[in-house]
Amino acid sequence: MAASIAGVFTDELKNAVETSKVLVVGAGGIGCEILKNLVLSGFKDIEIIDLDTIDVSNLNRQFLFQKQHVGKSKAVVARESALSFNPDVKIVAHHDSIIKPGYSVNYFKQFGMVLNALDNRAARNHVNRMCLAADIPLIESGTAGYDGQVELIKKGMTRCYECTPKAAQKTFPGCTIRNTPSEPIHCIVWGKHLFNQLFGEYDADNDVSPDTEDPEAAGEAGESALKSNANEQGDIERVTTRQWAQQSGYDSTKLFHKLFHDDIKYLLSMHNLWEKRRKPTPLKMDELPDAVAGSSKDNSSEGLKDQRPWSIVECGQIFSRSLQSLKNKFEKLQSKNKDDHLVWDKDDKDAMDFVAACANIRAYIFGIPQKTRFDIKSMAGNIIPAIATTNAIIAGLVVLNAFNILQNQFERCSSVYCRLQPNHRGQLIVPERGLIPPNTSCYVCRDSPQITVCVDVNKLTVKELEERVLKSLLNMVQPDAMKDSTGDVVISSEEGEMEGTYHKTLAEMGILDGTVLSVDDFVHNYSLRVIINHKEAEHNKPDIEIVGDQSQCQPKAEEKSNGGAGEKAEEDDDDLMLLDEIEESTSVNMERKRKQDTATESPVSKKPRTSDVIVL
Numbered sequence: 098m099a100a101s102i103a104g105v106f107t108d109e110l111k112n113a114v115e116t117s118k119v120l121v122v123g124a125g126g127i128g129c130e131i132l133k134n135l136v137l138s139g140f141k142d143i144e145i146i147d148l149d150t151i152d153v154s155n156l157n158r159q160f161l162f163q164k165q166h167v168g169k170s171k172a173v174v175a176r177e178s179a180l181s182f183n184p185d186v187k188i189v190a191h192h193d194s195i196i197k198p199g200y201s202v203n204y205f206k207q208f209g210m211v212l213n214a215l216d217n218r219a220a221r222n223h224v225n226r227m228c229l230a231a232d233i234p235l236i237e238s239g240t241a242g243y244d245g246q247v248e249l250i251k252k253g254m255t256r257c258y259e260c261t262p263k264a265a266q267k268t269f270p271g272c273t274i275r276n277t278p279s280e281p282i283h284c285i286v287w288g289k290h291l292f293n294q295l296f297g298e299y300d301a302d303n304d305v306s307p308d309t310e311d312p313e314a315a316g317e318a319g320e321s322a323l324k325s326n327a328n329e330q331g332d333i334e335r336v337t338t339r340q341w342a343q344q345s346g347y348d349s350t351k352l353f354h355k356l357f358h359d360d361i362k363y364l365l366s367m368h369n370l371w372e373k374r375r376k377p378t379p380l381k382m383d384e385l386p387d388a389v390a391g392s393s394k395d396n397s398s399e400g401l402k403d404q405r406p407w408s409i410v411e412c413g414q415i416f417s418r419s420l421q422s423l424k425n426k427f428e429k430l431q432s433k434n435k436d437d438h439l440v441w442d443k444d445d446k447d448a449m450d451f452v453a454a455c456a457n458i459r460a461y462i463f464g465i466p467q468k469t470r471f472d473i474k475s476m477a478g479n480i481i482p483a484i485a486t487t488n489a490i491i492a493g494l495v496v497l498n499a500f501n502i503l504q505n506q507f508e509r510c511s512s513v514y515c516r517l518q519p520n521h522r523g524q525l526i527v528p529e530r531g532l533i534p535p536n537t538s539c540y541v542c543r544d545s546p547q548i549t550v551c552v553d554v555n556k557l558t559v560k561e562l563e564e565r566v567l568k569s570l571l572n573m574v575q576p577d578a579m580k581d582s583t584g585d586v587v588i589s590s591e592e593g594e595m596e597g598t599y600h601k602t603l604a605e606m607g608i609l610d611g612t613v614l615s616v617d618d619f620v621h622n623y624s625l626r627v628i629i630n631h632k633e634a635e636h637n638k639p640d641i642e643i644v645g646d647q648s649q650c651q652p653k654a655e656e657k658s659n660g661g662a663g664e665k666a667e668e669d670d671d672d673l674m675l676l677d678e679i680e681e682s683t684s685v686n687m688e689r690k691r692k693q694d695t696a697t698e699s700p701v702s703k704k705p706r707t708s709d710v711i712v713l
């Protein structure tokens with residue numbers, strides 16, 4: 098072993114390596130490399146955690162896994178393979194999510210350092226906060242294709258993972274998705290929303306039916322179509338897409354007719370939308386064309402199966418087939434637990450077929466070029482190909498930083514960026530000039546953090562404050578909130594305690610412009626003052642804005658990104674590239690999805706939609 102070769106390590110470092118205890122979070126592309134490096138450099142006490150099982154697609158770069166391991170726990174197999182290099186190491190493997198409450202601040206405190214090898218923001222935010230709370234050095238790392246980054250996070254010394262705002266994921270206005278798609282991606286997003294409306298976690302903001310409040314339609318929202326939906330009392334009865342599908346027994350012909358014929362006719366009745374646009378063409382299932390018009394590939398039989406374009410009639414067949422399979426899976430889940438739902442996953446054949454077929458049918462209707470299943474998979478799954486070499490370089494740098502930490506040489510742990518093109522100094526691996534200090538206005542790592550939240554206090558409910566603001570946007574796990582001035586509890590992490598008030602608006606709870614809330618999350622040992630700023634909701638504008646400083650409480654143009662997955666580092670070395678997950682919207686979101694309340698399904702509301710911004 099390297100550590101036992103005389104002259105490689107000083108006795109002090111050798112001793113530190115052998116006696117330190119390290120936690121590796123994630124056993125994927127980077128995690129496997131890190132574990133192998135740790136074992137080969139003499140570390141003797143390691144824990145590794147990963148929630149996932151091995152997929153065949155992991156085998157090209159996660160070299161601790163082989164074909165016979167497919168379907169088994171990543172953490173468990175990584176441990177077994179690493180032990181084959183050095184059986185004298187103690188490795189504890191957890192097939193679990195690091196976000197689970199069992200991995201508390203005290204759990205983190207037993208380690209000398211934590212090495213992150215994750216692929217999503219939620220888990221990274223969580224480990225960031227746990228390491229700050231436990232005051233343990235964290236080495237954060239990430240890759241996206243040829244780009245990679247390693248960074249030390251040490252409380253009070255460096256910036257934390259949340260010190261820099263992350264580039265927002267690309268979003269599209271809701272009315273583009275629902276009414277006037279013009280690019281294949283709009284149809285793909287619509288297909289994913291449809292999947293969730295039918296089988297996934299319900300989200301009223303991701304409705305797929307025509308948006309009657311589209312400002313472009315200027316109020317002429319399909320009068321006749323609305324009338325045809327009216328009940329005997331003349332009221333308009335709105336049901337969710339899922340309710341509608343359930344009532345019609347998920348009949349593929351009926352569903353097809355509603356989505357691709359009736360809803361399109363409804364859109365056509367909003368004349369203003371089509372004054373300067375090509376009108377969509379309603380489709381009937383028994384009249385589907387057998388052509389492959391405007392496809393992204395020519396219709397040759399060569400190439401991979403997934404790269405063969407589908408005709409629209411084929412899309413119709415795939416729509417019916419995948420709908421039935423998904424329906425069966427969904428009903429099976431619901432028979433065990435009525436709150437359970439499917440989670441869209443690009444690697445699930447039926448889920449992927451369904452979205453690809455729906456996206457192409459919708460594209461055809463709107464005169465948009467169709468895409469192959471292969472292209473749709475990479476767009477819908479935000480796939481950036483992972484490069485084994487980048488992972489290996491980054492994992493090597495992680496373990497070099499671990500040596501620096503063990504020698505208390507934190508100043509040598511400056512961030513390092515790996516890039517495809519050399520910079521003006523000819524460097525492919527570019528170190529930062531020094532440690533980057535904490536952002537003094539970071540709402541996570543600064544002393545007595547506070548933040549301003551701009552919302553419409555007459556619209557936002559207490560439940561939305563908890564789920565959308567505190568948990569989703571501010572990454573809390575189990576928040577408790579009380580009014581600063583009176584000490585009145587507004588949100589409690591004790592189950593059931595506040596049930597009666599969750600549906601009330603903030604105003605009804607006496608939370609108005611200027612009200613200050615004290616919010617605590619005991620999981621992260623974290624307290625935050627939240628200043629509420631009232632801002633009237635506007636159609637097609639985000640209904641929640643978070644600002645560090647009250648004076649900034651203005652609707653902002655899209656935040657200038659510090660870089661993100663797939664972005665290249667600029668020529669200037671000082672330009673930081675914060676790599677983020679590339680899979681946030683897919684399977685790795687399992688943990689968060691499981692935590693969210695799925696029992697709140699309600700009919701589509703007719704209130705003005707203020708959050709018509711969707712995330713892919």
Ligand SMILES: Nc1ncnc2c1ncn2[C@@H]1O[C@H](COP(=O)(O)OP(=O)(O)OP(=O)(O)O)[C@@H](O)[C@H]1O
Binds near residue numbers: 146217688
């Ligand atoms: N909350 C979490 N707790 C534990 N492990 C996690 C958590 N979130 C993500 N992970 C793991 O982090 C690893 C990240 O590895 P990587 O980026 O190589 O992803 P992958 O899923 O193996 O590959 P791909 O997404 O490209 O198929 C994954 O194995 C994933 O299961």
Ligand SMILES: [Zn+2]
Binds near residue numbers: 258260261541
């Ligand atoms: Zn910070």
